[in-house]
Amino acid sequence: MIIPTGMSAKEIVNDLKENYAKVRRLLDEDSKNDPEEEPYFSKYKAKEILKNMYGVLCNMQEAGSGLTKVQIDALKGIVLLSIGTIDMETDEYTSCEKALKEAEEVLLPSALAPEVIILLLNVLNNLGLLWSFRGQPEKAKGYLLSSKKICEDFKATLLMPVPIETILNIVTPKEETSLMDFMSLEKAHTLTLYYLAQVYGALNECVKAAIYCHVTLRRQLMYNDYDPIEWALNSATLSQFFVEQNGFYQSRYHLSAASTILDQYETELLESEIHDEEYLARKETFKHRSADVARCWVKYCLLLMSASKDRLMSDAESVTDAITDLSNLTLEDDENICGGDMKRLKFLDLNVSKYEEKITDKYLLTYEDAREVFICCQRWLNIAKDYYKPDTLASDHIELVQDWSQSYAYLAFFEEDDERRAKMYKRRVDMLEDLLKELNPTYYLLYCRQLWYELGQVYSEILNIKLEKLNKLKEKPTPHLLKKINMLCEKSIESYDNFIASVxxxxxxxxxxxxxxxxxxxxxxxxxxxxxxxxxxxxxxxxxxxxxxxxxxxxxxxxxxxxxxxxxxxxxxxxxxxxxxxxxxxxxxxxxxxxxxxx
Structure with a gap:
């Protein structure tokens, strides 16, 4: 931006205002229509304008401009942040770091100023993101924790943030704009916590990563700043981490929250009067993601049954004292994210009892306990199989049938009657053999290999039950029983032979x-x-x-x-x-x- 000689300070500010509007138009609108051969055309054009703006701001004096030093620094900050963001989007990381570090130096002395706070948080967030991209999560963590603390310190002042648009007189401060500015601050803070979740994951501090994920989800709900489908999927995904740590209490809660949000979204869909292409696309996405959440519920059921089986087999005397809520986990909560109490990971004002009441979060001790979880698992399997059909989504369908088979395997463990156990194993045989008939080993060799091996195991289980029956007989065994034993031996051997041949x-x-x-x-x-x-x-x-x-x-x-x-x-x-x-x-x-x- 070249300034004609003799321009007044007020005219310079107006020019900055016009050029900032041009930059926003280039980045927010024009860049979407850039040609394939020049994908960054609008971004580079905006960057040139920003560089000129920064030159003007460096020479601007407070006198006569109507702006304070803090406001001028804030304008420098938004220009440098915008340049850094463009550099990051165009993979120019060295110049990105230079622009963001310069922005940090300009803004940090006035960190708690209302005009600076949102900009500084975004600068620090982007520095955290940059160092994450560079594979240095420890360095990224430093910037993000700094952003978190500065935001908390600012909120303690009870001041309201002031956006760049107000400084340039693009908008006049009103009650509704003040609320939007506050939301911009909270959005930047939520982003800090989200990035911290990723960074702690990269540092293998998985529990902290999970807690930050929860806090991010909680804040999105609190400020009504979320996409229901994406939120539900993220909550269900988080549940999978907890269930793998035997945190069934936390896992069930997050799954229940995911299903509750999906229910709310479905109600909204059903109330829609316009059934256009967008509506049909939303409906299809809902069905798809509902099936994915159902699969997470299936995994919850299977892991609860599996963990219960392992406990019963390993230490039968202490199973009644088994902890399933991670309350025995020691957490150094020096960042004050959940007070060190894993049971405090809740979403305010979200009633999830409808789903929590359907299934336990405690270890299973009896067949009746296992059967309730098994029935729940079948319901979720049916929802998932309704979407993942064999003719359209074969791989997912195969995995669901494998989960289906596994659910019978765990239920059979809790069944004491040999005949009923044998029938459960026979049910597994039928579903696995039916599935194998549908699969071409040329295209699905790995799945066929898994199914052959599993079939070998199942036939062996039934064989052992029949041999035990034979050993208990006092009279001469019937030809039918002997024939059955030989058939089971041959079927097991055939399945294992198929597996070995595939190797x-x-x-x-x-x-x-x-x-x-x-x-x-x-x-x-x-x-x-x-x-x-x-x-x-x-x-x-x-x-x-x-x-x-x-x-x-x-x-x-x-x-x-x-x-x-x-x-x-x-x-x-x-x-x-x-x-x-x-x-x-x-x-x-x-x-x-x-x-x-x-x-």
Whole structure:
């Protein structure tokens, strides 16, 4: 901006006002229509105007301008902040840092001035964001904590912030504009807390990150500054962190909040009288995200059942004292975010009892406890499956069926009646085999591999129940039971064989070294084939010999894997030792059977 000689201070201020309006128009409107070959055309144009404005401001005197030094510094701050923001958006991080650091130096001496506060918070937030981009979260944290403290100090003064538009006389201060200015301050502060959540996540201070996420969500609700779908999804996502820490109290609460906000949004949708394309798009987004929140509820149910099972198996004497609300967690709350009390993570004026009352947040002790959670899980699964259908969203549908199968597995653990347990496992078999029929291994090999392995496990579980029944019989077993046992052995072996075949190369040869995520299941598959081969009931010696040979080959498969991979041998030490023993023993049995056949 070139100033003609003899311009009065008042004219200079008017020129600044006009140029600032041009900058805003370029950044807020024109930049959206920039050509693909020059995507930053409007931004660069705005940057040139801003540079000229900054030159004028550096030479401006208080006398005659009608502006105080603080106001002139505030104008310098908004210009430098705007330049820094443009540099960040155009990936020019070095010049971005230079502009933002200069803005910080200009504004910091008047940090608590109403004209400066919002600008300074945005400058510090952007410096935090910049250092996050550069992979230095510790440095980013320093700027963000500084922004947090300055905002809290300003609010203690009970003053109202003054925006740049007021300084330039673009708007006249009124009651409603003052409220908007206050909201701008709160919005900048919310952004600080949101960035702190990300930074603490990067620093692996996950609990603090989660708490800052909660505070961000709470403030968005408090100031009615949120998109309902996005808010619900973020709250449900946060619940997943808590549930993984066995914080079922906090997880259930955040899921309930997500579902409550979705209910409110659905009511708003149903009341809409205009059913145009935008409405249909909103409806589709609602259905999609409702399915996602339902999936988070499914994970909650599965993890509650899983954690309850683990506790019952590990320490049956202390299960009644189990803590599920993270109240045993020590939190150094030197930033005063929740008073160190994890139970205080609540959203004011949001009644979530409708959903909290549907499911417990305590560990399960009995079949009746587990059944209630199981039924709740089925409801959420049905909502999710209604959206994630096999013909449109196959991968998601497969994962939902796997979750469905897992829910039966956990319920079966709590069931004491063998026949009913066997029926639950049979239900799993049906759903997994039906799913496999729909899948082409060429395109869904990893999923097929998981399903084959799971089927091998389920058939083995049913087999063990039937063998236990056989061992308890006092009279001679029926041919039907013997046939059933053989069928279960064969089905389990077939499923594990399919899994192992999927790990081998195109020539059917096992790789010298397996990928680390395949080692454990591959060895377990071989071990189960070896065991189940020996559990088959043979009607003649030839058949018996073939079963023993199959068992030997499977145990040898484990020995080969572990000999070629010392890490695998170390990881599966017990299984390796067992298989080495069986590889030494079974040849003697094979020779004896062959000798008997020749006799």
């Amino acid at each position: 081998k190369d195109k020539n059917g040869v096992m790789p010298i070294r397996l990928d680390s995520d395949v080692v454990k299941p591959a060895i377990n598959a071989y071990v189960h084939i070896g065991r189940n081969s020996m559990k088959r009931i043979a009607v003649d010696k030839n058949t018996h010999l073939s079963y023993v040979k199959k068992s030997y080959e499977s145990y040898q498969g484990v020995v080969d894997i572990c000999k070629n991979d010392p890490e695998a041998a170390k990881m599966m030490k017990e299984e390796y030792a067992l298989c080495q023993e069986m590889v030494n023993i079974l040849p003697l049995k094979i020779k004896k059977l062959e000798k008997d056949l020749q006799a």
